[in-house]
Amino acid sequence: MKTIILYALLLLPLWAQSQVQLKGNVKGNNEPIVWANVILTDIQGKVITGALTKEDGSFELELKNGSYQLKISYLGFTAWEKSIQIEKYTDLGNIVLQQKDDLQEVKIVAKKKLVEYKTDRIIFNVENSISASGGNAVSAIGAAPGVMVLNNSISILGKGATRVMVNGRLIELNGDELINYLNSIAATDIASVEVITNPPAKYEAGGNGGLINIILKKGARNSWKNTTSAIYDQSTYSFYTLRDNFLYNKEKVRLALNIGGKIGNLKETENLNTYYPNGLWELSRVGKQKQDNFSGGMAFDYDISDRTTLGIQYSGNQDNPDSKSGTTIKIRNTKNQIDSLLINDGLYKLSNSGHTYNTHVITKLDTAGRKLSVDLDYFNYNSKIDNNFVTNTFLPDMGFLNINQSARSISEQNIRNTSIKVDMEHPLRFVNLSYGAKMSFINSKADLAYYNTISGNAVLDKNQSNEFEYQENNQSLYVNGIKNLGSQFSFQIGLRMENIQTKGYSGTQGQTTVKNYLKLFPTFYLSYKKDENNSFLFNYGRRVNRPVFRDLNPFRAYLNSKGYSEGNPFLQPSYNDNFDFTYVYKGNLRTNLFFNSTTDGFGVVFNSDPVTNIQIISRQNYFKEYYYGIGESYTVNVIPWWQSQNSAYVLGSKSVFNGLVSATPKNSLQLYFTTNNTFSLSAVTKIQADYFYSSPVKRGLYETGQLSGLNLGIKQSILKNKLQLSVLVNDVFNTAYLKDYTSVVNSIKQVYSQNNSSRFFRFSLAYSFGNDKVNVKQRSLGNEEERRRTN
Structure with a gap:
């Protein structure tokens, strides 16, 4: 069923004219690897696109037809590289990374910033936390x-x-x-x-x-x-x-x-x-x-x-x-x-x-x-x-x-x-x-x-009863x-x-309170x-x-x-x-x-009230x-x-x-x-x-x-x-x-x-x-x- 849906997506006009999908699933030690770096470059080494793997180890890339070099790396594992030719939807299946014996040789790869600051808000990227x-x-x-x-x-x-x-x-x-x-x-x-x-x-x-x-x-x-x-x-x-x-x-x-x-x-x-x-x-x-x-x-x-x-x-x-x-x-x-x-x-x-x-x-x-x-x-x-x-x-x-x-x-x-x-x-x-x-x-x-x-x-106490609209x-x-x-x-x-x-x-009090105001908020x-x-x-x-x-x-x-x-x-x-x-x-x-x-x-x-010893909780404009x-x-x-x-x-x-x-x-x-x-x-x-x-x-x-x-x-x-x-x-x-x-x-x-x-x-x-x-x-x-x- 999944294959039928994916091929149906590929037949959509917009996708047919522009991009195809490359996907895969990265594993290590029989477990999904989260946040592995997936980098796609052209044959000259120029970075085309990239992504981080999700919690289930999967990744997806959208790209045009052509020849590419794919590299997947993660801390403590040997990088995986492969030359691929993309002409249609491609699923690489499970990609298994081999753990390194010497962790001292591992390099840390930079990730997308955790926090971004815009003119009117702070954006906290949960995906990277x-x-x-x-x-x-x-x-x-x-x-x-x-x-x-x-x-x-x-x-x-x-x-x-x-x-x-x-x-x-x-x-x-x-x-x-x-x-x-x-x-x-x-x-x-x-x-x-x-x-x-x-x-x-x-x-x-x-x-x-x-x-x-x-x-x-x-x-x-x-x-x-x-x-x-x-x-x-x-x-x-x-x-x-x-x-x-x-x-x-x-x-x-x-x-x-x-x-x-x-x-x-x-x-x-x-x-x-x-x-x-x-x-x-x-x-x-x-x-x-x-x-x-x-x-x-x-x-x-x-x-x-x-x-x-x-x-x-x-x-x-x-x-x-x-x-x-x-x-x-x-x-x-x-x-x-x-x-x-x-x-x-x-x-x-x-x-x-x-x-x-x-x-x-x-x-x-x-x-x-x-x-x-x-x-x-x-x-x-x-x-x-x-x-x-x-x-x-x-x-x-x-x-x-x-x-x-x-x-x-x-x-x-x-x-x-x-x-x-x-x-x-x-x-x-x-x-x-x-x-x-x-x-x-x-x-x-x-x-x-x-x-x-x-x-x-x-017995109804009218002095302590009220209606309010x-x-x-x-x-x-x-x-x-x-x-x-x-x-x-x-x-x-x-x-x-x-x-x-x-x-x-x-x-009850027969009291009406009317207020009208116009305010500006810059x-x-x-x-x-x-x-x-x-x-x-x-x-x-x-x-x-x-x-x-x-x-x-x-x-x-x-x-x-x-x-x-x-x-x-x-x-x-x-x-x-x-x-x-x-x-x-x-x-x-x-x-x-x-x-x-x-x-x-x-x-x-x-x-x-110090006379009646009654506690009164009220609301006031007081400060x-x-x-x-x-x-x-x-x-x-x-x-x-x-x-x-x-x-x-x-x-x-x-x-x-x-x-x-x-x-x-x-x-x-x-x-x-x-x-x-x-x-x-x-x-x-x-x-x-x-x-x-x-x-x-x-x-x-x-x-x-x-x-x-x-x-x-x-x-x-x-x-x-x-x-x-x-x-x-x-x-x-x-x-x-x-x-x-x-x-x-x-x-x-x-x-x-x-x-x-x-x-x-x-x-x-x-x-x-x-x-x-x-x-x-x-x-x-x-x-x-x-x-x-x-x-």
């Missing part, structure tokens, strides 16, 4: 320069939480769900990871965390592939994850299907010490949260003609992360003696679902490169929370005193978003121009019913231009305009390549960080009898000016300097901040089988409060260090050892304690790399969780820590079959920013 190729998309992202993966959160140094895309399509997941999804993507399927600290004008202006774009490898037509992965996680409790991805690409049709689910439980622990004037309150919570999740998606593209493609796309998920927890508050007096205890038993039922629909058309207008893209998107998100809790008061000897509080709160939220987006690529003789427009319409409805159940009957319309335009000045200079400049109208209405990039060893890059971008919808909702959600969380309908967006300078030496040593300025900054404020840092990153092959990637940063900040919180800003320097090391015991066996350290730091309202973590893993490939077995011990010493998170508001000190099973054991299997050269186009959705804000 031993560390990344030994794992999945999470390890590939974590190995990229300046990227941190910590506590199931992905961020770029100097930024906030970072959004992740696959081939330009935003993945609308966060936390554990995002990590689990990325775990299902094998690093062997990834060509590169793009780190975009300041996204160009084409992208939404919302969000200050930058973008990470995963570029999948391109594949051949008339092929398909299926990958099934199973993961078992064990800490205090265990959960299981199963996922399947199917890709199909034939002639005019491209299809991608994925489905997955997770079931099990996770242990949650929290501790909060609040130092009231009358004594310390010690809160400790232990919970058991379900990890039940089901998700799936489909993408279909059809080439109507050589120039026009029509496509549809769907993704959906259903989560039920119910939790059952017990909270104990020890109330101490000024002599540090326990006066009483509050014991809260809660049952938290949560159900949420999201559905995204996209239809798009892409058409090439001419042969000069003009291309028009139109996207129509619809997104619907539903969430329901049913929270039951009872708080009893006990004496120090555990004698029952009274029922402090008993209640049930039921809340629902529904978000709908419709958007249309048009993008135009318009190359001109003097500049590569692109421009576009977008219109977005958002409607969010939420309500909360609070019932007092202390009498045994559910939020509407937001966004009209945006952008223009972006790229220009190369010779071989050394390149610059890019862009401008995005966004016009926003918002309206929030609280039914971007600028400049690169200078002095020579092969020295490159300089500078970029600037202005961004806006809009509140997620739940932060605008004034609902009061009770965490226990002495604490609640509430949103703020008057919350304003914050604005960020980001400056970044990078110097690169020989492609391996990178010096980075950044400076970010935030105005109208908003965030969570932990406030405590202005300057955040800066300088760091070095260095990648080195210590010895042929040991690759090490290291980075060290010194970070600092200066914060100013506007008086909305009764607190004094605190700032200090921070040291952040990380090292990722991969040891290749053979072509199919790899050991990974990663470590990070973050010193204690004071930044604005909060102080964070020291963090560090050691992860150890091993990966084994069998069945010609079709089956991947991995074992991971995450956070070996259980030190990578949030601790000593301290704030002082209203002269009341609070110290918080949280550990949601940071240390765990993971065993995973991934099996692939079909044709691993498949390529299915992924389409970026038009309402990426709106869906992000539902999280």
Whole structure:
């Protein structure tokens, strides 16, 4: 069957007129050889083309008919050479390299650079990274320069939480769900990871965390592939994850299907010490949260003609992360003696679902490169929370005193978003121009019913119930231009305009909040390549960080009898000016300097009332901040089988409060260090050892304690790399969780820590079959920013 497909490819008109294919499979010691150098020269010795062998030892070259000299070499083996005459498709089959007896005579052959630096992004070539190729998309992202993966959160140094895309399509997941999804993507399927600290004008202006774009490898037509992965996680409790991805690409049709689910439980622990004037309150919570999740998606593209493609796309998920927890508050007096205890038993039922629909058309207008893209998107998100809790008061000897509080709160939220987006690529003789427009319409409805159940009957408390409706319309335009000045200079400049109208209405309070604003968001990039060893890059971008919808909702959600969380309908967006300078030496040593300025900054404020001893978690626009840092990153092959990637940063900040919180800003320097090391015991066996350290730091309202973590893993490939077995011990010493998170508001000190099973054991299997050269186009959705804000 494979032979028939290959001959069919050879009969395609384009190939018949230009090129044929040469392929083979390189082995040594009865195992595939990965990254062997395959060089093709003409009879005069001039290099025509070349490649590196893949994980299964295979290689493919596209070339014209003629006479050539083929040379294949790899560290520790004798080079293989052969003169060949190419007139048609040629498969050389297995090529066996003989191991050398004297390794001292081996020469190291240069490879493609691991990291490339463009005017607006860093490109990390995963294909050339031993560390990344030994794992999945999470390890590939974590190995990229300046990227941190910590506590199931992905961020770029100097930024906030970072959004992740696959081939330009935003993945609308966060936390554990995002990590689990990325775990299902094998690093062997990834060509590169793009780190975009300041996204160009084409992208939404919302969000200050930058973008990470995963570029999948391109594949051949008339092929398909299926990958099934199973993961078992064990800490205090265990959960299981199963996922399947199917890709199909034939002639005019491209299809991608994925489905997955997770079931099990996770242990949650929290501790909060609040130092009231009358004594310390010690809160400790232990919970058991379900990890039940089901998700799936489909993408279909059809080439109507050589120039026009029509496509549809769907993704959906259903989560039920119910939790059952017990909270104990020890109330101490000024002599540090326990006066009483509050014991809260809660049952938290949560159900949420999201559905995204996209239809798009892409058409090439001419042969000069003009291309028009139109996207129509619809997104619907539903969430329901049913929270039951009872708080009893006990004496120090555990004698029952009274029922402090008993209640049930039921809340629902529904978000709908419709958007249309048009993008135009318009190359001109003097500049590569692109421009576009977008219109977005958002409607969010939420309500909360609070019932007092202390009498045994559910009695509605209207003072603690509410209805809230939020509407937001966004009209945006952008223009972006790229220009190369010779071989050394390149610059890019862009401008995005966004016009926003918002309206929030609280039914219970009878309060309407209306806001309208028009803002401009410029971007600028400049690169200078002095020579092969020295490159300089500078970029600037202005961004806006809009509140997620739940932060605008004034609902009061009770965490226990002495604490609640509430949103703020008057919350304003914050604005960020980001400056970044990078110097690169020989492609391996990178010096980075950044400076970010935030105005109208908003965030969570932990406030405590010294009279009622009630904990209030609110959201406020309360600060202005300057955040800066300088760091070095260095990648080195210590010895042929040991690759090490290291980075060290010194970070600092200066914060100013506007008086909305009764607190004094605190700032200090921070040291952040990380090292990722991969040891290749053979072509199919790899050991990974990663470590990070973050010193204690004071930044604005909060102080964070020291963090560090050691992860150890091993990966084994069998069945010609079709089956991947991995074992991971995450956070070996259980030190990578949030601790000593301290704030002082209203002269009341609070110290918080949280550990949601940071240390765990993971065993995973991934099996692939079909044709691993498949390529299915992924389409970026038009309402990426709106869906992000539902999280």
